[in-house]
Amino acid sequence: MIGIDLGTTHSLVSVLREKGPEVLENEFGDALTPSVVAVAEDGAVLTGRAARDRLVVAPDAGRAFFKRDMGTDTVYSFGGRRWNPIECSAAILREMKRIAELRLGTPVDRAVITVPAYFHDPQRQATVDAARIAGLKVERLVNEPTAAALAWGFQRPGDDSTLMVFDLGGGTFDVTVLEVFDGVVEVKASSGESRLGGEDYTDLLADWLAEKTLISPAALKTGRLRVQVEQLKRSLGAGQPVPFNWGKGSLEVTPEDFSKAMLPLTARLWPVVRRCLRDGGITAQHLDAVLLVGGATRMLLVAEGIREMLGSPVRNDLDPDRVVALGAAVQQALVAGNEAVNDLVLTDVCPHTLGLAVSKDLMPGRHEPGFFSPLIDRNTTVPVSRSDTFSTLHPEQDELRIEVYQGESRLVMENRKVGELVLKGMKHQPGQRFPGAVEVRFTYDMSGILEVEVTVLSSGKTISKIFEERPGSMTPDEIEAAMRRIAPLKIRPRDLPPHRARLERANRLYAELTGELRASLNQLIDGFEAALMRGDESAITAAAADLDSFLFPFFRSEEEPRN
DSSP states (O other): OEEEEEOSSEEEEEEEETTEEEEEOOTTSOSOEEOEEEEOTTSOEEETHHHHHHHHHOGGGEEEOGGGGTTSOOOEEETTEEEOHHHHHHHHHHHHHHHHHHHHSSOOOEEEEEEOTTOOHHHHHHHHHHHHHTTOEEEEEEEHHHHHHHHHHHHOTTOOEEEEEEEEOSSOEEEEEEEEETTEEEEEEEEEETTOSHHHHHHHHHHHHHHHHOOOHHHHTSHHHHHHHHHHHHHGGGSSOEEEEETTEEEEEOHHHHHHHTHHHHTTHHHHHHHHHHHHTOOGGGOSEEEEESGGGGSHHHHHHHHHHHOOOEEOOSOTTTHHHHHHHHHHHHHHTOGGGTTOEEEEEOSSOEEEEEEEEEETTEEEEEEEEEEEOTTOEESEEEEEEEEOSSTTOOOEEEEEEESSOSBGGGSEEEEEEEEOOOSOOTTOSSTTEEEEEEEEOTTOOEEEEEEETTTOOEEEEEOOOOTTOOOHHHHHHHHHHHGGGOOOTTSOHHHHHHHHHHHHHHHHOOHHHHHHHHHHHHHHHHHHHHTOHHHHHHHHHHHHHHHHHHHGGGGSOOO
C-alpha cells in the first residue's frame, strides 16, 4: 500500500520507511511528476514530464489540470479519441503505481489518496473510480490539509499546538484549523474553493501581460509562452523586478505590478480563512503557526497577506510541495496498523453540510417544495451517523422521493444534488402505525463517501445505498471498458518512460532552435534513437548522457521549485 498526492499540477507517491515518511522519486530523480497526459505523434500515451514537454510543442495533443474537472461530465478530445477527467487521472495514478513498484521492487495494489478538503462527493467518488482503472484499491481518501497536519504531527510528536494549514496548490485552495496534542491530530474546521490555485494566478498574469504587450491572452496561456509566464511568476517570488521578453520587445514586471494585478484572486483567499476560523471557534490569536502547503504559497503576496491578516508566524520548514505526500504515507501507515504510528490518532471533519429536500407549510394547506433540511452540518467530526424522521405530504401519496443534497443554502436549487432514492408503497393503510413515516440516516466516513439508509417505520423495511449515479462518476461497466481501452496503450518496451521523456524534451527544443545548434541537436537525437533501435544498453546510456548534456542548460530554470 502506498500514499499518493494526486495534484492538479504535480503528483507524488510516498511510503513510510524506518526513518519516516519518504517521497519516491521517478527515474529522473524528481519527486514531482507533472499531472499531464498526452499522446505522441506515433500514438504512444505519455504521462508526466514527457507529456508536459509534448504540450509545449503541441498544446492540443493532451491535457493538464484535469483534476479540476473531476466529478463532472467534461470530455477532452486528443490523440484521436475522447477522454474524460477520470481516465486522465487514472493514467497519472497508474504512473504513480509504476514508480512505486520500480522503487520498492514489489507489486502495489492498494493506496491512500489525498483530495482537496473541499472536494464534494462526486469528485471523491470519481477519484476512487480513477484508482480502480489504474489497478489500485483505495483504502482511504484523506483531505490534503489533514495529510499535511499528519506529517507535522508525526515529525513533532510532543508538539502541542493550534495550527492553520493554508493549502494553495496548483488548482485548489483549502484552509483547515486543527489542534495537535499528545499524538492526536484533531481537525476543528475546513473551508476552501475547489477552483482556485496557482494556475489561476498564471492565467491572470497572462491576461495582464496581454494588455501590456498586445499578445493575445490565448497565445500566452498555451505552449512556449505559457512556460515563460509561469517562469515569470516564479521569478517574481524573489522580490525583484523581472523582465518579460518576447519577439517584439521586453517588459519589466515588478513584484508590485504582480501583487496589484493578482488582487482579484488574492481577495478570494481571506473570506475562506475567516469562515474556517469562525467554524472552528478559533480566533487568529489562538494560532501558534500557519503551515504553508502547496507550491503557490511560495508567492510573496500570499505569505505577506497571511502575516498581515493573522499576525501568526508562517512555517514552511516542511517542503510545501511534498508535505501532503508525506502525510499520505503516514495515513497509509495508520490504515495498515504500522507500529511506527501507534501513538498517532487522527480525527477529521465533514467539509460540507449534507441533507435532503423537503417541502414546508408556509401557508395553511399549501406545501412549498425545494427547501434544504440538513442532517450533518459542515465541520462535524467524522465518521458520523445522523438521522431524522420525515413523512409523506398526503395520506394517498404512494411514492416518496428522497433527494440528497450537499451545500450551505436553505434552497436545494442552490446546492449540489448528490443523488436520490425512491420508495413506493407509502400510501396510508387502515390501522397502520407511523403511516407514511420514514427514518432517514446519513453516514459519512473518513474517506468522504456518503451512505444513506431509509427505514419505513410502519414495516421496518430498510433500504441503504451508496450513491453511484453521480455526474462525472462511472458505472462498473464503464470502468471495465475504460480499463480495456487503457490496457493496450502501454508504452512499447524500447520506449521506457525516461527515454520517451528525453525524446519529447529534445523534440521540443529542436522546434525552438535554428542553425548550428539545431543541427547539433538533430545529430544527438539521431544517435540516441539509433541506440534505442539497436537495444544496446551501453550505447543507449552513452547517447543519453550526450543528449542530456546538451539539453540541460536550456531547461535548468524549469527544474526549480514551482508556484
